Amino acid sequence: MENIAEKTNVQVKEIKAPGRLTRMFLELYEVYKFIGRFFKEAFFPPYEGKELVRQCYDIGYRSLLLISTTGFITGMVFTKQSRPSLAEFGATSWLPSLVAIALLRTLAPLLTALIAAGKVGSSIGAELGSMRVTEQIDAMEVSATNPFKFLVTTRVLASTITIPILTFYTAMIGMLGALLNVYLSEGTSATAFFQSSLESITFLDVTASTVKAIIFGFTIGIVGCYQGYNSSKGTEGVGKAANASVVIGMFLIFIEEVVSVQFFALFRT
Amino acid sequence: MPYSGPDIMEQKTPTKSGLEKVIEIKNLYKSFGVFDVLKGVDLDLYRGENLVVLGKSGTGKSVLIKIIVGLLTADEGEVIVLGKHLEQITYKELLDLRLKIGFSFQNSALYDSMTVGENLKFPLIRNQRKLGKAEVKKAIEEMLDAVGLLNTIDQMPSELSGGQRKRIGIARTLILQPEIMLYDEPTAGLDPITCLEINSLINEVQERFHTSSIVITHDLTCAKAVGNRVAMLLDGKFESVGTFDEVFITSDNRVKPFYEYNFIQ
Numbered sequence: 001m002e003n004i005a006e007k008t009n010v011q012v013k014e015i016k017a018p019g020r021l022t023r024m025f026l027e028l029y030e031v032y033k034f035i036g037r038f039f040k041e042a043f044f045p046p047y048e049g050k051e052l053v054r055q056c057y058d059i060g061y062r063s064l065l066l067i068s069t070t071g072f073i074t075g076m077v078f079t080k081q082s083r084p085s086l087a088e089f090g091a092t093s094w095l096p097s098l099v100a101i102a103l104l105r106t107l108a109p110l111l112t113a114l115i116a117a118g119k120v121g122s123s124i125g126a127e128l129g130s131m132r133v134t135e136q137i138d139a140m141e142v143s144a145t146n147p148f149k150f151l152v153t154t155r156v157l158a159s160t161i162t163i164p165i166l167t168f169y170t171a172m173i174g175m176l177g178a179l180l181n182v183y184l185s186e187g188t189s190a191t192a193f194f195q196s197s198l199e200s201i202t203f204l205d206v207t208a209s210t211v212k213a214i215i216f217g218f219t220i221g222i223v224g225c226y227q228g229y230n231s232s233k234g235t236e237g238v239g240k241a242a243n244a245s246v247v248i249g250m251f252l253i254f255i256e257e258v259v260s261v262q263f264f265a266l267f268r269t
Numbered sequence: 270m271p272y273s274g275p276d277i278m279e280q281k282t283p284t285k286s287g288l289e290k291v292i293e294i295k296n297l298y299k300s301f302g303v304f305d306v307l308k309g310v311d312l313d314l315y316r317g318e319n320l321v322v323l324g325k326s327g328t329g330k331s332v333l334i335k336i337i338v339g340l341l342t343a344d345e346g347e348v349i350v351l352g353k354h355l356e357q358i359t360y361k362e363l364l365d366l367r368l369k370i371g372f373s374f375q376n377s378a379l380y381d382s383m384t385v386g387e388n389l390k391f392p393l394i395r396n397q398r399k400l401g402k403a404e405v406k407k408a409i410e411e412m413l414d415a416v417g418l419l420n421t422i423d424q425m426p427s428e429l430s431g432g433q434r435k436r437i438g439i440a441r442t443l444i445l446q447p448e449i450m451l452y453d454e455p456t457a458g459l460d461p462i463t464c465l466e467i468n469s470l471i472n473e474v475q476e477r478f479h480t481s482s483i484v485i486t487h488d489l490t491c492a493k494a495v496g497n498r499v500a501m502l503l504d505g506k507f508e509s510v511g512t513f514d515e516v517f518i519t520s521d522n523r524v525k526p527f528y529e530y531n532f533i534q
Contacts, residue, residue, distance in 0.1 A: 046398075127382075134376060135374050136379075138335075143367070143392035145396070
């Protein structure tokens, strides 16, 4: 530090750095402000409609292949792995119901959110982080435009909108995977399979899944944007922002899953 | 706008357009954690002039112009831009003020996911919402033509050279017709010929758009070619402000190395 000060002629003074706990609370306060600003910018004009549509396309459409593959395999494998247990009780006819409930209540929302946290969260974190360190966000600020509205609001809204849609898409593809397995093993027809599986799904299942997916989508968007928008320290900062977007995003998704399962269990009794 | 003039080392004289101050900085302090960077800076920018700010790396030159445009806030002191005290204005007033200030970044800061045309369109349509599509297109084409890069309108920033990126960056700020231009290291990392083109462009912007400018640079050729006045930032303060000769005809050992390095004496 002394050498840098000597070379640049800047004066160094003694300042006590805040402790870890203080830094954590300061960070939490920054997150709180960031979320507050999102709601303020999201509901007040002007709106960035065109960019929102572009982000929905980027987040949703471009994730379809990955989601489809993962969903199909999950449905098929889950059905195959569940069969022996049900067969012990002579209850293989319950397979469609079991798979439908498992997919809709937990597998589809969680799987979609985790894939999106990896793919979308890291992409948002890296993109915004890169824009921050190359001063593109500053350039938007000084041209009297609102980078938060253009970059953050649109991305968070897009992930909040598209993750629930992707969740139901994953559930549907997963059911197709399960159908293939059931058809190959028991020769069950598609009509019988879907009739049996749909009968077991309740309105509460659909509501709970939708709410969870909205929360997951919001989490992925806000974490990625917060990390990217506030990144620093050059390329290292961009890497950290991308990494933190995935790690923190996934961690929060698991916490939210546990809390939401407990919450919706209250309505199932 | 390729460089064509022969007098690359001709020194500019102070402007005679009057003494109206567009920027006034009084007793400005700024520190980052344990580092005191600006330690009581006083500086005035007069209407119509190009003021060049020189100083060693890390002495706070870029910090100074970032404070002027509100990207950073001062710890102490007064910054008055076009009659507005920065420390007293609201965010809305700051946005209005930013419309009158153009900022050319050291690395151009072009939006790399947008084409050149979209880069210019971005601030224009968000600040002048009443403009029709045809008017926006015309404004973009005129501005690109003014910097001699109309043919790049559909290109991505990654396809441009360093000099082209600088010129597009300047065009993007000029499209909002600012009264003040702030250039951060406009010739950094460019070859000598492109540097001369950028110097020429800065002078043309001053004449054609009647802007008042602060130019941050290490390049004394640039300083001499574009600056009506030169200010030397030393030890967190402006120690020497005047014409190029007034600043560099000195025995100050902190200033002499700049001249000697640039002009190989």
